[in-house]
Amino acid sequence: MKSSLVKVLFSALFALGLFSAIASADPSKGEKILTRAIHNGCEIPASRLAMMHSQEEWDAIYKAGKMEEEIKKLCPKLGQLQPLNKKYAQDVYEYLEHYANDSGAIPA
Numbered sequence: 001m002k003s004s005l006v007k008v009l010f011s012a013l014f015a016l017g018l019f020s021a022i023a024s025a026d027p028s029k030g031e032k033i034l035t036r037a038i039h040n041g042c043e044i045p046a047s048r049l050a051m052m053h054s055q056e057e058w059d060a061i062y063k064a065g066k067m068e069e070e071i072k073k074l075c076p077k078l079g080q081l082q083p084l085n086k087k088y089a090q091d092v093y094e095y096l097e098h099y100a101n102d103s104g105a106i107p108a
Contacts, residue, residue, distance in 0.1 A: 030095030031107070033088050034071075042075035047107035049074055050099035058100050062093040 034046045042049070052074055053061065061070050067089060072081055084092055099107050 025090040025094040027091070027095040027098040030088075030091035030093070033084070034092050034095060037081060037084070037092075038071065038075055038078060041078040043077065044075065046095070047099060050096045050107070051101045053096070053100055054102040055097050055100040056102075058093065058097045062089075062097075067093060067096075 031046055034049070038046065038049070049071065050058075053070075061067055068081055068083060072078055097103070099105050
């Protein structure tokens with residue numbers, strides 16, 4: 001009885017951990033999305049773009065729904081930037097916030 005209860009609890013915790021990993025945004029995926037979005041027309045790479053603001057500033061920009069507008073402002077020759085759907089916007093935000101100028105993270 002006790003061992004079957006332990007197995008059920010372990011399975012539930014494993015499934016919960018798997019679900020939480022799938023549901024989270026991914027900075028590396030955000031880098032790929034951002035790099036593709038800006039590859040024509042932006043003079044700076046995505047890594048330098050991320051370092052243009054602090055984590056707090058990127059957070060405020062994202063919460064205000066102005067991320068695409070800010071990217072266009074930082075890359076004036078970019079032209080038309082396709083709107084990011086909500087799922088991809090979260091990944092791009094995670095990348096920008098992860099490599100912000102005050103994060104201490106250095107992109108590879």
